[in-house]
């Protein structure tokens with residue numbers, strides 16, 4: 601135990617001491633607090649990029665649970681429990697808002713997380729559905745996502761609440777997330793998998809396809825190659841960033857325009873792989889800390 605304890609990094613110590621949810625107190629300094637964004641891995645970076653574009657003055661603290669990705673094949677109970685752990689970690693950073701930038705976690709854990717913290721929490725399913733409703737003309741929409749998201753029917757429910765007449769065709773694409781997590785989103789293997797997974801949409805008259813997993817925008821050009829330019833690809837990131845702006849302005853906690861933002865990235869798996877994907881996707885070098893859940897849980 602002594603030898604293991606000496607391996608515990610600064611970040612692990614933070615987690616180790618944060619088993620209780622800490623409530624965030626409102627104060628005048630709240631505007632300078634970061635927005636916490638989480639995902640099972642690198643997928644949430646597609647939301648981060650859009651937040652950096654629309655809200656360049658905001659601080660961001662990000663957690664990608666890369667060691668435990670993918671969440672898609674896991675049971676709802678497991679996904680709720682993993683999401684709660686990540687939220688506990690992020691709440692230690694004293695954020696002003698939490699963004700669950702993972703459709704799988706949004707689909708099953710959004711309400712649980714909302715009821716466990718006293719700061720605003722938003723997910724990505726509602727924004728994705730809103731963006732699709734704005735875009736579709738025919739009212740026939742496709743949704744692709746992880747097994748967990750598709751099985752939950754979260755998109756069908758959200759879309760039908762907005763338009764009861766909408767027709768929805770859903771398909772799980774479980775091979776996409778591992779490709780992106782391994783940084784293979786530009787490979788020939790990725791092209792073959794995207795093609796064989798989506799070719800059936802050729803015979804379905806959709807005019808829009810919701811990328812119902814935040815990892816999928818990494819594959820946008822390949823998806824577009826298979827489906828053709830005439831199908832609108834709906835990425836929830838842009839609408840999610842609009843909704844973040846809306847929530848922060850309603851609460852009057854938008855960061856001051858002259859504020860100097862800082863970005864903190866944490867991941868639970870390979871730090872070098874995360875950093876290289878983040879650098880490529882965000883077009884900037886980011887500092888990444890690794891949190892080793894395995895050692896933490898072993899000690900606990």
Ligand code: DGL
Nearest residue numbers: 643670671672703704814
């Ligand atoms: N980015 C997550 C989502 O939006 C991927 C889930 C997974 O890890 O399978 O669903």
